[in-house]
Amino acid sequence: xxxxxxxxxxxxxxxxxxxxxxxxxxxxxxxxxxxxxxxxxxxxxxxxxxxxxxxxxxxxxxxxxxxxxxxxxxxxxxxxxxxxxxxxxxxxxxxxxxxxxxxxxxxxxxxxxxxxxxxxxxxxxxxxxxxxxxxxxxxxxxxxxxxxxxxxxxxxxxxxxxxxxxxxxxxxxxxxxxxxxxxxxxxxxxxxxxxxxxxxxxxxxxxxxxxxxxxxxxxxxxxxxxxxxxxxxxxxxxxxxxxxxxxxxxxxxxxxxxxxxxxxxxxxxxxxxxxxxxxxxxxxxxx
Ligand SMILES: NC(=O)c1ccc[n+]([C@@H]2O[C@H](COP(=O)([O-])OP(=O)(O)OC[C@H]3O[C@@H](n4cnc5c(N)ncnc54)[C@H](OP(=O)(O)O)[C@@H]3O)[C@@H](O)[C@H]2O)c1
Numbered sequence: 001x002x003x004x005x006x007x008x009x010x011x012x013x014x015x016x017x018x019x020x021x022x023x024x025x026x027x028x029x030x031x032x033x034x035x036x037x038x039x040x041x042x043x044x045x046x047x048x049x050x051x052x053x054x055x056x057x058x059x060x061x062x063x064x065x066x067x068x069x070x071x072x073x074x075x076x077x078x079x080x081x082x083x084x085x086x087x088x089x090x091x092x093x094x095x096x097x098x099x100x101x102x103x104x105x106x107x108x109x110x111x112x113x114x115x116x117x118x119x120x121x122x123x124x125x126x127x128x129x130x131x132x133x134x135x136x137x138x139x140x141x142x143x144x145x146x147x148x149x150x151x152x153x154x155x156x157x158x159x160x161x162x163x164x165x166x167x168x169x170x171x172x173x174x175x176x177x178x179x180x181x182x183x184x185x186x187x188x189x190x191x192x193x194x195x196x197x198x199x200x201x202x203x204x205x206x207x208x209x210x211x212x213x214x215x216x217x218x219x220x221x222x223x224x225x226x227x228x229x230x231x232x233x234x235x236x237x238x239x240x241x242x243x244x245x246x247x248x249x250x251x252x253x254x255x256x257x258x259x260x261x262x263x264x265x266x267x268x269x270x271x272x273x274x275x276x277x278x279x280x281x282x283x284x285x286x287x
Contacts, residue, residue, distance in 0.1 A: 006079055007234075008032040008072075010059060010114070011086025013040040015202030016133070018048075020083065020227045025051045032077065034068065034086070036060075059086050059110030060096055062283075069117040079121045081234055084111040084172075085133045090161040090208045093154045100282075101151045103161070107168035109283060112175055115192075116285050119183075122190045131233045132176035132194045134244070135169040136252050137162075139263050144170075144271055149278055158208065169196075171275060173244060173262050178272040180242035182287050191241035193233040194262070197226030198246070199253045221254040232257035 007024055011017040013035040021031045025048055033054040035041035041054035055071055058064035072079065087107045096102055100109065115130050122128040147153075148167035153160070176194035183190055201220045205211030214220070229245040239245075244262045247255035265271060280286045 003027055003029050005081065006030045006032065006077060007081040007083060008034050008079060008118070009083045009085055010034040010057065010110070013037065013044040015204060016197050016200065016223055016226045016230070017083070017085045018044060019223045020085070020230055021048055021052060023224075023227060023231065025049065032072070032079075036064075036086075057114075059114065060102055060106045062098065062113065065110070065114050065117060069114070072118065072121065077121075078125065079118060079128070080125050081129050081131060082115060082118055082122060083131045083133065083230060083234070084115065085230070086110065087133070087168075087204075088207070089165050089204050090158065090211055092207065093156050093161060093164070095154065101154075101164075103164050104149075104151060104168060107165070108171045108175070109279070111172055112279050113283050113285065115179065116283075116287060119188070119190060119287065123188055126189060127237070128190045129234060129241075130176075130179065130190060130192045131230055132172050132179075132192065133230060134172040134176070134194050134196050135165075136196055136198070136246070137166040138169040138173050138196075138266075140166045141170045141263060141265060144265055146278075149275070150282055161208075170263060170265065174266050174272045174275050175279070176244075177242050177262070177266055178276050179287075181269075181272075182276070184241065186287060188287075191239065193239055193241060193243050193245065195229035195233045195245035195257075196252070197229060198255070200224075200226035202226070225254045229257040 012021045012033045031052045034057045036058040045054040057068035091103045179192040205215030233245045246252045246260035248258045249255035
C-alpha cells in the first residue's frame with residue numbers, strides 16, 4: 001500500500017487509461033474514471049472496485065466538461081493528479097455543434113480546457129501534477145502548419161486523418177510545456193508533465209479497419225507497457241515540470257521510461273506562446 005492519493009484519469013474505461021487505473025488502485029490510489037459512456041464507465045467501475053468512481057465527461061463538449069468540474073467540486077474531492085489520456089485516432093472527420101473539428105477538440109482542446117477548469121483544485125495539494133499523454137506521432141510534424149489548429153477542413157482520407165492526429169499530439173506536447181512555464185511564472189506549485197505510451201495494444205485503431213487490426217496484433221507490446229511513462233511522470237519526485245517522458249529505445253515503441261527530447265518545434269517558445277494565445281481565444285479561458 002503506497003498511496004492514498006486521488007487521480008482523475010480521462011478515458012479510463014479502456015486501453016491505457018484502464019490499465020493505469022488498475023495499477024494505481026493496486027497501490028491504494030483512488031481513481032476517478034472520467035469517461036463519456038455511462039455504461040462503459042459503470043462497467044469499468046464495477047471491474048475496478050470500491051477505490052474507483054465513474055463520473056461522466058464528454059471531452060468533445062464544453063458543457064460536459066463544465067458539469068464534470070462542478071461535480072468534482074460538489075463532491076469535495078481532493079485531487080492530486082489529473083491524467084489527460086482520452087483521445088481518438090483516425091476518427092471520422094466532422095465539425096461538432098460548437099463548430100470545432102471533433103479530433104482536434106477531443107485530443108487537444110479537451111486537455112487544455114479540463115486542465116484549466118481543475119487547476120485551482122489541484123493547486124490545493126502539494127506535489128499535484130497534470131500529466132498529458134501524447135504520442136510519438138508528434139515527431140512526424142516537420143514544420144508547423146497552423147491550418148491544423150482548429151482546422152476548417154473535413155477531409156476523410158487517411159493521410160489527412162494521420163496528419164491531424166500527429167498535430168493534435170504535437171499540440172498536446174507544446175501545451176504541456178507551455179502550461180509548465182506559465183504555472184511556474186505565476187507561482188503555482190502544480191507541475192505539468194507530458195509523456196507517451198510508445199505503441200501498445202488498445203482500441204485506439206478502432207475507426208479504420210487496418211489500424212484496428214494493427215492495434216490488436218499479438219506482436220504489439222501489451223497495454224501495460226504503455227502505462228510505464230505515465231506512472232513515471234506521476235511518481236518521479238525529481239521531475240520539475242515541462243519534461244517529456246518516453247522510452248530509452250531508438251524507436252521508443254517500448255522500453256524503460258526516461259526523459260526524451262520532444263519534436264524540436266516544441267522548443268520554440270514563440271510558437272508555444274502563439275498556440276496558447278490561439279487556444280485561449282478559441283476557448284475563452286486562460287490560466
Ligand atoms: N495505444 C497506443 O499505442 C498509443 C500510442 C500513442 C498515444 N496513445 C494515446 O493514448 C491515449 C489512450 O489511448 P488508448 O490507446 O488507450 O486507446 P483507447 O483504448 O481507444 O482509449 C481511448 C479512451 O478515450 C476515450 N474517449 C474518446 N473520446 C472521448 C470523449 N469525447 N470524451 C471522453 N472520453 C473519450 C475512450 O472512450 P470510449 O471507449 O467511450 O470511446 C477511451 O476510454 C490516447 O490519447 C492516445 O492518443 C496511444
